[in-house]
Amino acid sequence: MPPRSTGLDSKALAVYAKDMRLELRSRYALNAILMFAITTLAVVSFSLGQSGLSPKLLSALFWIVIFFSAMSGLAHVFVREEETGTALALRLMADPDPVYIGKLAFNFSLLTTMAVVVTPLFFIFTDAPAEHIISFLPVLALGVIGLSGATTLVAAIISRASVKGALFAVLSFPILMPLLIALVAATEKVFGGSGLGEALAELQFLFAYAVVMITASLLLFKFVWQD
Amino acid sequence: MWWKILLFVGMTAMIIASYVTPAPQQQIGESSRIFYHHIPQAWICVLAFATSMVYSIRYLRSRRIEFDDRAVETARLGFVFCLLATVTGSIFARIAWGSFWNWDPRETSVFVLLLIYGAYFALRGAVQEPDRRAALSGVYSIFAFVTVPFLIFVLPRIVPSLHPDDSIVDSSMEFTMGPSVRVIFFASLALYTVLYFWMLNLSGRIGRLVRVREDLES
Numbered sequence: 001m002p003p004r005s006t007g008l009d010s011k012a013l014a015v016y017a018k019d020m021r022l023e024l025r026s027r028y029a030l031n032a033i034l035m036f037a038i039t040t041l042a043v044v045s046f047s048l049g050q051s052g053l054s055p056k057l058l059s060a061l062f063w064i065v066i067f068f069s070a071m072s073g074l075a076h077v078f079v080r081e082e083e084t085g086t087a088l089a090l091r092l093m094a095d096p097d098p099v100y101i102g103k104l105a106f107n108f109s110l111l112t113t114m115a116v117v118v119t120p121l122f123f124i125f126t127d128a129p130a131e132h133i134i135s136f137l138p139v140l141a142l143g144v145i146g147l148s149g150a151t152t153l154v155a156a157i158i159s160r161a162s163v164k165g166a167l168f169a170v171l172s173f174p175i176l177m178p179l180l181i182a183l184v185a186a187t188e189k190v191f192g193g194s195g196l197g198e199a200l201a202e203l204q205f206l207f208a209y210a211v212v213m214i215t216a217s218l219l220l221f222k223f224v225w226q227d
Numbered sequence: 228m229w230w231k232i233l234l235f236v237g238m239t240a241m242i243i244a245s246y247v248t249p250a251p252q253q254q255i256g257e258s259s260r261i262f263y264h265h266i267p268q269a270w271i272c273v274l275a276f277a278t279s280m281v282y283s284i285r286y287l288r289s290r291r292i293e294f295d296d297r298a299v300e301t302a303r304l305g306f307v308f309c310l311l312a313t314v315t316g317s318i319f320a321r322i323a324w325g326s327f328w329n330w331d332p333r334e335t336s337v338f339v340l341l342l343i344y345g346a347y348f349a350l351r352g353a354v355q356e357p358d359r360r361a362a363l364s365g366v367y368s369i370f371a372f373v374t375v376p377f378l379i380f381v382l383p384r385i386v387p388s389l390h391p392d393d394s395i396v397d398s399s400m401e402f403t404m405g406p407s408v409r410v411i412f413f414a415s416l417a418l419y420t421v422l423y424f425w426m427l428n429l430s431g432r433i434g435r436l437v438r439v440r441e442d443l444e445s
Contacts, residue, residue, distance in 0.1 A: 177342070212373060
């Protein structure tokens with residue numbers, strides 16, 4: 001059915017374009033997420049110094065910075081709809097699927113922007129081995145896909161709860177735990193210089209995780225979005 | 228009524244037998260008797276959480292609030308058994324492996340299960356409207372349960388585990404336990420399961436009474 005599939009694409013694209021335009025007007029989520037990441041990174045670099053950090057420590061620190069920065073901004077895309085009262089209009093105008101895909105794409109872009117800024121800074125501020133940055137990129141990309149894929153549905157859930165505050169991190173952490181463990185293990189191997197081949201099991205795990213979480217989100221999103 | 232008496236007699240006999248027969252694991256010695264309780268508790272924890280997820284799916288399909296009540300009741304029981312399994316496992320870990328907590332993959336997964344259902348109850352506390360609370364927490368419980376296979380089956384292949392793979396069956400599916408150990412262990416497993424269903428039945432009856440009273444008051 002070609003007409004229907006183009007309909008889904010164009011609707012999702014419209015939702016994505018709308019969120020991008022709103023974000024570029026205020027830059028609220030982007031500023032929050034970037035400032036949070038840079039502050040944590042600076043604190044880490046200040047307090048630990050620049051040399052003598054093992055690959056294990058470096059990989060754990062990197063993903064802690066990314067995790068908490070993501071927690072500070074990723075819920076915004078749904079919370080904004082509820083706070084400004086536009087959720088109802090969006091619910092009337094579009095089916096759940098394009099809304100979810102548009103919001104997921106927006107969160108993915110937001111996290112990618114953050115990763116593009118933070119990763120070079122991380123290599124500058126700590127003595128992370130810059131020669132391994134190329135083999136680190138696939139791990140980073142799968143991490144960004146997994147993080148946005150697993151948290152977009154949680155963002156939708158907390159936007160509909162009456163108390164939003166710390167709930168996003170509380171609900172996201174157990175779901176992200178397997179992802180974070182695999183990401184830290186893979187990053188440690190890459191920083192240690194053993195190359196991507198050694199981290200193949202972790203990469204497969206990360207890929208499977210992202211696929212499963214996005215599929216489950218697509219199936220469940222309509223129950224969150226519609227009353 | 229008769230099965231309650233049977234449960235009481237069986238449970239008593241199982242507990243006495245678990246103390247008077249020789250210890251199930253010779254190398255670890257007397258403390259390995261905790262295994263008669265630790266594994267059934269962990270099993271009930273998984274069973275209760277899986278039941279909760281099934282009720283959540285049934286709620287989302289039918290939108291009948293009773294299914295949401297059942298989902299919470301069994302999640303509460305699962306949480307209690309999960310705590311019991313964690314505590315008994317932690318004590319056993321101190322004796323067998325030298326420290327209370329080692330971040331062994333099974334310990335990681337039980338910790339994540341506790342976090343998931345802790346977050347589940349926190350989410351329920353944060354939503355006032357009953358239908359929305361049921362839908363949101365149901366979706367969360369299904370979504371979180373999807374990550375459990377990653378923790379239980381995939382993670383131990385990445386991080387080495389201290390838990391023995393052959394505590395019940397070895398690689399050729401032969402029982403590794405002696406005959407008397409086997410009888411007590413499977414009796415314990417069955418008795419704990421009956422106990423769980425009884426507790427679930429009781430909390431379901433209480434839940435239905437609470438609903439009836441709310442309907443009468445409104």
